[in-house]
Structures are given as C-alpha cells and as structure tokens.
Amino acid sequence: MELRPLCVFLLMTGLIHCTQTGQEVQGQTNGETEWVTVTGDKKLETTPGEEVQGGTNKETEGVTVTGDKKLETTPARPKPAVKVQPAERVFIGENVTLTCEIQTGESWRYLWYRNNEELSDAAGKKTYTITHIKDSHKGDYTCNGTQSSDPEYTQTSDAVTLTVSESPKPVVIIKPDTQVFRGERVTFSCDIQGGGDTEWTYDWYRDDKTFNPSITAQGIIISDYDSGKYTCRGRRRSDSQISKTSDPVTLTVSEKPKPQLTSDLKGPALNGNSVNLYCTVKLPSDGWKFYWIKRRQSTETETDTETYTYSRSVSVYDGGYYKCRAGRRNRVYYTHYSDELRVDVIVKPKPEVIIKPDTQVYREEKVTLTCNIQGGRDTEWTYSFYKNDIEYRHHTTQEFTISSVKNSDSGKYTCRRSRSSYYQISEISDAVTLTVSEKPKPELTSSLKGAVLTGNSVTLSCTLKPQSAGWKFYWIKPTQNTESETETHSYTINPVSVSDGGQYSCRAGRGNPVYYTHYSDELRVDVIESPKPVVIIKPDTQVFRGETVTFRCDIQGGDTEWTYDWYRYRNDNTFHTSLTTQEISTSNYYSGEYTCRGRRRSDSQISKTSDPVTLTVSEKPKPELTSSLKGAVLTGNSVTLSCTLKPQSAGWKFYWIKPTQSPETETHSYTIRSVSVSDGGHYWCTAGRGNPVYYTDYSDALWVNVIESPKPVVIIKPDTQLFRGERVTFRCEIQGGDIEWTYDWYRDDKTSYPSLTTQGIIISDYDSGKYTCRGRRRSDSQISKTSGPVTLTVSGECVCVCVCVCVCVCVCVCVNVCYYLYM
Incomplete structure (x- = not known):
C-alpha cells in the first residue's frame, strides 16, 4: 500500500485534483456545482482505481470522505525537490548551483522557473549554475520535469528562495573603550550583522598583521595588548566564505590616569x-x-x-x-x-531692590530698578523682578528702566537672582514700595525766624512732600539772571551781607534728562547789622593769682536774648563757650587777651566779636606802706599813709592795722588828721576786693613818729608901741631857726603874709592889731602851733632928723623923731 495525497478524478470534468484533508474538491454535473469534502487529520490512503462513493463513509486512519458523488482515485505524479549549493543565502559575486532532483523515473527533461517565469537558459538541465551572482538573481526557484515516454509533467517543486546580499563588513568593538589604560582587561569583539558568533570564525589583525587567526568566538579577552589599529574579518563556518575586512579601530593604551x-x-x-x-x-x-x-x-x-x-x-x-x-x-x-x-x-545672599532716583517718584519721571546683590556683576546670572508678587520682568542684567513712570507702576517690588547653568538661586529680596505721585511744588523755608545778622549764615530749605532722594535744587533771586545749584535741599549764604536780603524761590530736578518740579512760593530774607559787644573784666584787668574774676560780655539787648562765647588769644583758644549768663565768675584764668561774642538764643546767630581786653595775672601781692612825711609828725598836723600795690589795679579796699585800731578805707591812702602824740606807733596795711574778699599779704610795718608841734613866739622890734612911719621888724621865733621853716603871719586872725621864707620881716606898711605867726616846715609842710598874739600899737608920725659933725671927718647921725598928729 503506497501512501499518497488524495488525488480525486472528477468524473464530470475529467480533471485530477490532489488535495489534503479539509479541502474541498469541486466537480460539475448538469451545470451545477457539486462538492466532495475530504475531512480528517490524515491523508486518504487509496489504491489505484478505487472509487469513493459519495454518501458512503470510508474511514482510513481517521479520514472521512463525504458527499453525494462518487470519486475515483488515480496514482499521483512525482514532485521534484530543488537543492542549492553552497547555500540559499549568498553574497554578490559568489557562484551558486541549483539541482532539480526527481526521485522516480529516468530520462527526465527539466524545466526551471524563477518567480514562476521559465528560465530558457536552464531548459533541459538538471543542474543550473549561476556564476558571479548578482542582486538580480535573487528570487524563488522551482522546477518540474517530463519524460519522453510520458508527456505529462511532474508536479512543480516547492520554491527555494535564493537571497543575494552584499558581503558583510564586520565592526570591531573594543571594550571597555578604545582608550584604555595599562593593566586593564580589554575585550575585542568582531560583530557581523546577523551572523552571530556560531556561524563564523574570526581573524584578527593589528596594524595589518595577523595576531589571533581563526578565533572561534566572536569576542576575545586579552591582557597583553598594545596601542594600534585593529581589524577583523569573518570566515563562515558552513562554506568558509569570508566577509569583508572591518574598518580599523584605533586602540590607545595609556598609563594609569588621574582624573x-x-x-x-x-x-x-x-x-x-x-x-x-x-x-x-x-x-x-x-x-x-x-x-x-x-x-x-x-x-x-x-x-x-x-x-x-x-x-x-x-x-x-x-x-x-x-x-x-x-x-x-x-x-x-x-x-x-x-x-x-x-x-x-x-549663606545664600539676599538681594536688595534699589529704586533710583527714589522709591517716591513723580509721574513721567524716569525710574531704574536694580537687583543689587553681593558679587552681582556676573554675566552668567539672570534677574527676575516681581511686582506685587507677580513676575514683572526677566533680565540678564541687574537693572531695568521705566522711561516714563505712570501711576499704575506703583507697587511693591521684589527680585531674586538665578543662574540656570549651575542651578544657583538667591533668596527673594524684601519688598520695596514704589510710590508714584503728581508733580510736586516744594516749600521754601528759612533756618531763621527773624532778620539775619550780618556775618552770620542763613540756610534756606527747599522741601518736597513726600520726601524722596536724588534731587538737585535750584535757587533764584529776582536780581539774579541764573539759578544757583546745590546737591542738597538746603542753600546756605555765609557770611550774610545786607545785599543778600531779598525775595528767594526754588525748585528741584533729578534724572537725565532732568525732571523739574514746580517753583516754590517766594520767601523774603531780611538782613540787619550784627551788634558788637564790649568785654568788661572785674575787679580789674590787673588781677592776682587766686582772685575771683568776673567777665562780662555787654551787648545791647541785655542778657536775656543772648548766650555768650568767650575766647582767649584772639579766637585761638576757647575759654568758655555758650554761657547762658552775661557774666561769669571764675578763679581759673590766665593772662591774655580776652574777647567775647554773643549767640542769640532764638536762632543761634552770633554777634560780631568784641575788641580784645588784656587781662594781666600776677602773683599774690604784698603792698608797700609809705608815709606822706619823711620825718616825725608834728601834733596837730595830718599824715597820710599810702598802701601801694604793684602792679596797680582797681576795686580794692584797704585795711590799716595798728595795735589799738583797724580802720578801713576805700582808697589806698589813710590820713590821720590833727595828729596827737598817741597816733604815733607801728602801722601795717593790706588790701582786699571781691566777694568773698580776696586779701593781699600784709605790708611791712611802718613807724609813725609823732612829736609835739613847737609854738613860735612873735617878737616885734623896735617895740610894740610905734609911730607911723617907723620901720618895724616882725620875727617868728621857732626853735630850729629859719632854715627849717617858712612862716605864715596873721593880723587879727587874718592872713597877712603867708609862707615867708625868712624868720623875720621888715615892713613899713602896718597897722595896729594883734599879730600871730606859725611855722611851716620846709621838708613836709607841717605847721607849728600858732604863736600867742602880740599887740602892735601905731600912733603919730616919725620925722627923721639928721645931725652932721665935721672934724676932719664928717659923721652924720639920723634920728627918728616921732610925734602924734592930732586930727
């Protein structure tokens, strides 16, 4: 029994059809299509000529034929097989042999087909050889045959697909890398696409020299390697065909690295x-x-x-x-x-938002916001600005400018810095509030409430409300053609002169280009002459160590309006400053020139400086006590004691000391009038002034000698009874003679002849009366007592009678012959 596929002869059509189970076999009767179905999982086994009746079940190893027609089985035609050498997959340029093998029969004539198209150059050949194959030779190859004894063709062989491709070019892979270091293990792989490591053996070359031929593994691990260019190629195990040689890969071997x-x-x-x-x-x-x-x-x-x-x-x-x-x-x-x-x-820096010109700005001003941070001048940083916590601007620089600010730009601004390349982000800054207001009009005020004193300074202030920074201020006076500019809101005139008085106004400006405010209202500045004080030093400008000295700065207007600054040595050295009283008393002073000036309490303006007054300070003095008389004092006279200070100065009281008394005088002299003997003795003096009293040392003692004053005697010659015309000699007899005294004569207590230098006088013009005299000592003008009175009586006249006797010599004798004339 021969196993064959089911070949069904369709009686109605005369066709033979071979089929596997599960397929339908179609026949045709009377124009109608009839079906015979073969089912089962095995091929139907029949004997030649055996009919299969439709409607009957013929089961052969699980194959069932069903249908209502009869089928007649016939023997099947042989089926060739195509064999390929060396392989179905070949490289361009190779030789390929295809063989059509038929198992039964002889004397076959062969037909070849590529992609179902007959190949005329291969007709009749069992073996079909293609040399130097090309890409056009690829395709599905089939064959069949026929015999001369049987014109029927065999079945067509199953197709064999011939694949033609380029010869593969391997790739050298070196691991861990083409840059390796001495001592590393290195793996060399020869990678052929689609080849795998089981189809090929591999040849390795370094610098075009074989160093590991016919390695059966795709990869090799070696530790003995050197730098060089490595290549490989594959040798196919099945047919020893070789691939192309790979491109070289350079292996560099270096010493162990230090990263x-x-x-x-x-x-x-x-x-x-x-x-x-x-x-x-x-x-x-x-x-x-x-x-x-x-x-x-x-x-x-x-x-x-x-x-x-x-x-x-x-x-x-x-x-x-x-x-x-x-x-x-x-x-x-x-x-x-x-x-x-x-x-x-x-610590992460915290930036600061800086708004210029200020956080308080005015509409249409130019405003610059800066994100200031330590180390901020770095081009790799970017800056983000936020307004009311919403991102406002993103900048590559620290600042951005609003060229004409609007009310809507008011708000709270913050910023932070970031650097995307390093993922560095600062903290966010504290908020700074930007306030935009309308264009302002400044207020102009003076530092002084009243008039300005010449020589002082006055400061005008140009104030903006609300206040803000960055302004320059411009000042103008009607008599000026140009404005004066200052960096601050104040303008100081120093020193002021009368010509500086007048009306002033101001305005402010800032930015570039300059943004100006309105002008202020005008302000009047009045200027008057400054007073000049006078320095008064008490008790005197000549003082002594330890005294209390009072300095007075006398300014018109009294001490309620001023405080006082004192200077010694013409402003070189401040003595006492800003005293609230007009006078100061101190014991801490030095010789020098003292000046003062006043500072007005209401506005601290200063007066002119006084002329200097020289204060001389000496050591505590010892007065010198002297007498007005060189010798003894005559009773009844006066003597003056003088207590003299050197150097002289004012304000002293003088104190005189005698064991029995202590008189006091306002001046430096002390006079004892109508001296008596008891006034004689030792005297001392001292001086004192001030409150409390400053006393000098005591003088040395002075002896005052008092003696009785002599009483002269009046002698009248020739007699106290005289006749008119007689010559009379008056003599004031004082012990000591006439060289020590001068003499005063009195008649009836009236001065007759004062201060005669001689003791006696001869007079011819005289009258009756009581004559007295007293002496005046030439050395000190002390006077004696007054003599007792002597009465002079004058009567008649006297006639001069001359008698001459001549005896060789003439002698004349004249005799006054006085007689009374009776009326």
Whole structure:
C-alpha cells in the first residue's frame, strides 16, 4: 500500500485534483456545482482505481470522505525537490548551483522557473549554475520535469528562495573603550550583522598583521595588548566564505590616569542650592563608574556618570574637601584619586531692590530698578523682578528702566537672582514700595525766624512732600539772571551781607534728562547789622593769682536774648563757650587777651566779636606802706599813709592795722588828721576786693613818729608901741631857726603874709592889731602851733632928723623923731 495525497478524478470534468484533508474538491454535473469534502487529520490512503462513493463513509486512519458523488482515485505524479549549493543565502559575486532532483523515473527533461517565469537558459538541465551572482538573481526557484515516454509533467517543486546580499563588513568593538589604560582587561569583539558568533570564525589583525587567526568566538579577552589599529574579518563556518575586512579601530593604551575634579560653580555654593562635581578622566573613554569621597568620610559614593550632584539643598556643613576616582568592568580597574577640591558653602545672599532716583517718584519721571546683590556683576546670572508678587520682568542684567513712570507702576517690588547653568538661586529680596505721585511744588523755608545778622549764615530749605532722594535744587533771586545749584535741599549764604536780603524761590530736578518740579512760593530774607559787644573784666584787668574774676560780655539787648562765647588769644583758644549768663565768675584764668561774642538764643546767630581786653595775672601781692612825711609828725598836723600795690589795679579796699585800731578805707591812702602824740606807733596795711574778699599779704610795718608841734613866739622890734612911719621888724621865733621853716603871719586872725621864707620881716606898711605867726616846715609842710598874739600899737608920725659933725671927718647921725598928729 503506497501512501499518497488524495488525488480525486472528477468524473464530470475529467480533471485530477490532489488535495489534503479539509479541502474541498469541486466537480460539475448538469451545470451545477457539486462538492466532495475530504475531512480528517490524515491523508486518504487509496489504491489505484478505487472509487469513493459519495454518501458512503470510508474511514482510513481517521479520514472521512463525504458527499453525494462518487470519486475515483488515480496514482499521483512525482514532485521534484530543488537543492542549492553552497547555500540559499549568498553574497554578490559568489557562484551558486541549483539541482532539480526527481526521485522516480529516468530520462527526465527539466524545466526551471524563477518567480514562476521559465528560465530558457536552464531548459533541459538538471543542474543550473549561476556564476558571479548578482542582486538580480535573487528570487524563488522551482522546477518540474517530463519524460519522453510520458508527456505529462511532474508536479512543480516547492520554491527555494535564493537571497543575494552584499558581503558583510564586520565592526570591531573594543571594550571597555578604545582608550584604555595599562593593566586593564580589554575585550575585542568582531560583530557581523546577523551572523552571530556560531556561524563564523574570526581573524584578527593589528596594524595589518595577523595576531589571533581563526578565533572561534566572536569576542576575545586579552591582557597583553598594545596601542594600534585593529581589524577583523569573518570566515563562515558552513562554506568558509569570508566577509569583508572591518574598518580599523584605533586602540590607545595609556598609563594609569588621574582624573581632574572640578565644580560647576566658580565661587562658593549658596546654601539651599545644589552643587555638581565633575570627575573628568583625560583621554576620554567609556564604561566608567565614578567614586566620590569627602575628607573624614569612610565610604565612597558611586555614580554611573562623571557628574555628582552632591546635594539638591546644600548647607554650610556640606563644605569641605572632596576627591574622586573612576573604575570600570566587573573586575574593577581603578584610576588614581584626583587632587582634593575644596567646596565652600556660604549663606545664600539676599538681594536688595534699589529704586533710583527714589522709591517716591513723580509721574513721567524716569525710574531704574536694580537687583543689587553681593558679587552681582556676573554675566552668567539672570534677574527676575516681581511686582506685587507677580513676575514683572526677566533680565540678564541687574537693572531695568521705566522711561516714563505712570501711576499704575506703583507697587511693591521684589527680585531674586538665578543662574540656570549651575542651578544657583538667591533668596527673594524684601519688598520695596514704589510710590508714584503728581508733580510736586516744594516749600521754601528759612533756618531763621527773624532778620539775619550780618556775618552770620542763613540756610534756606527747599522741601518736597513726600520726601524722596536724588534731587538737585535750584535757587533764584529776582536780581539774579541764573539759578544757583546745590546737591542738597538746603542753600546756605555765609557770611550774610545786607545785599543778600531779598525775595528767594526754588525748585528741584533729578534724572537725565532732568525732571523739574514746580517753583516754590517766594520767601523774603531780611538782613540787619550784627551788634558788637564790649568785654568788661572785674575787679580789674590787673588781677592776682587766686582772685575771683568776673567777665562780662555787654551787648545791647541785655542778657536775656543772648548766650555768650568767650575766647582767649584772639579766637585761638576757647575759654568758655555758650554761657547762658552775661557774666561769669571764675578763679581759673590766665593772662591774655580776652574777647567775647554773643549767640542769640532764638536762632543761634552770633554777634560780631568784641575788641580784645588784656587781662594781666600776677602773683599774690604784698603792698608797700609809705608815709606822706619823711620825718616825725608834728601834733596837730595830718599824715597820710599810702598802701601801694604793684602792679596797680582797681576795686580794692584797704585795711590799716595798728595795735589799738583797724580802720578801713576805700582808697589806698589813710590820713590821720590833727595828729596827737598817741597816733604815733607801728602801722601795717593790706588790701582786699571781691566777694568773698580776696586779701593781699600784709605790708611791712611802718613807724609813725609823732612829736609835739613847737609854738613860735612873735617878737616885734623896735617895740610894740610905734609911730607911723617907723620901720618895724616882725620875727617868728621857732626853735630850729629859719632854715627849717617858712612862716605864715596873721593880723587879727587874718592872713597877712603867708609862707615867708625868712624868720623875720621888715615892713613899713602896718597897722595896729594883734599879730600871730606859725611855722611851716620846709621838708613836709607841717605847721607849728600858732604863736600867742602880740599887740602892735601905731600912733603919730616919725620925722627923721639928721645931725652932721665935721672934724676932719664928717659923721652924720639920723634920728627918728616921732610925734602924734592930732586930727
């Protein structure tokens, strides 16, 4: 029994149809299509010529034929098979042989088909050879045959697909990298696409020289390698066909590396931000893992990349020294450690919003906002500005400008700084409020409430409300053609003269171009002459060490309007300043020139400076006591004692000391009038002044000698009884003679002849009366007592009678002959 597929001869059509189970066989009777169905999981086994009646069940190993027609089975035609050498997959340029094999019969004539198209050049050939195969030769190849004894064709063979492709070019893969280091293990792989490592053997070359031929594994691991250009090619195991040679891959072998550790930050890290460390191996290569360690840590941290983000929120405690190394492959090959890198972490800076010209601005002004931060001049930073907590501007510079500010620009502004390349973000600044107001009109005021004294200063203030910064101020007076400019809101005139009086106004301006305010209302400044004080020093300008001295600065207007500044040596040295009283008393002073000036209480304006007054300070004096008389004092006279101070000065009282009395005088002299003998003795004196009294030393003692005053005697010659015409001699007889005295004569208690220098006088003009005299000592004008009176009586006349006797010599004698004339 021969097993064949079911071949059904359709009686109605005369066709033979071979089928597998489960397929339908179509026949046709009387124009109607009839069906015979073969079912089952096995091929139907029949004997040649056996009919299968439809409607009857013929079961052969589970095959059932159903239907209402009869089927007639016939023997099947043979089916060739196509064989390919060397393989169904070939490379362009290779030779391929296809063989059509038929198992039964002989003397076959073969027909070849590619993609169901007959190949005329292969007709009749059992073997079809293609040399130098091309891409156009690819396709599905089939064949069938026929015999001369039987014109019927065999079945067509199953198709064999011939694949034509380029010869593969392997790729050299070197691991861990083409840049390796002495001592590393290196894997060389010759990768042929689609080839796998079971289909090929591999030949290896270094610098075009074989160094490992016919390696059966796709990859090799070697430790003995050198730098060079490596290539490989594959040799197919099945047919020894060889691939193309790979492109060369350069292997560079270097000494064990030391990586370089760097940071993504140029300076210190900011706390709360992140820090990236980079462990860079020079002569870049792949496959590394990186190991990081901080000084005083015991374990390393491992990363798969050369970047190590130390912390997403660093703190100051994360600062320190770091180092790294790299390693790769399972049996880890480590580099050297890098040098240590110091990472500094500082407190995150907090920026400050600065608004210029000021936070108080006026409509249409130009305003600049600056995000000021330490170290802010860095081009890698960007700055974000926020208005009322909503992002307002984003800038690459620290500042931006609003060229003409509006009321709507008012608000609270904040900022912060960030650096995207390093993920560094500062804290956000405190809010600064920008206030926009209408164009202002300043108020002009004076530092003084009243008139200005010449020589003083007056400050005018140009005040803006609300106040703000950045202004320059411009001042003008009607008599001026141009404005005066100041950097501050005040304008000082110093020193003031009368011509500086008048009306003033001001305005302010700031920015570039200048933004001006309105002009202020006018302000009148009155200027008058400054008074000049007078220095008065008491008790005197000549004082003595230890005295209390009173300085008075006398200014018209009294002491209620002024305070006083005192100077010694013409303003070189301040003695006492800003005294509230017109007078000062002190015992702390020195010789020198003293001046003063007044400072008006109401506005601190100063007067002119006084003329200097010289104060002379001497040591405590000892007065000199002297008498007005050189000798003894005659009773009844006066004597003056003088208590003299050197140098002289005023304001003293003098005190005179005698064991029995202590008189006091206002002047430096003390006169004892009508001296008596009891007034004689030792005298001392001292002087005192001030309150409390400042006393000088005592003078040396002075002896005052008092003696009785002599009483002269009047002698009249020739007699107290005289006749008219007689010559009379008056003599005032005082002990001591006439050289010590002068004489005063009195008749009837009236001065007759005062201060005669001789003791006696001869007079011819006289009258009766009581004559007295007294002496006046020439040395000191002391006078004697007055003599007792002597009465002179004058009567008649006297005639001179001359008698001459001549005896050789003539002698004449004249005799007054007095007689009374009676009326």
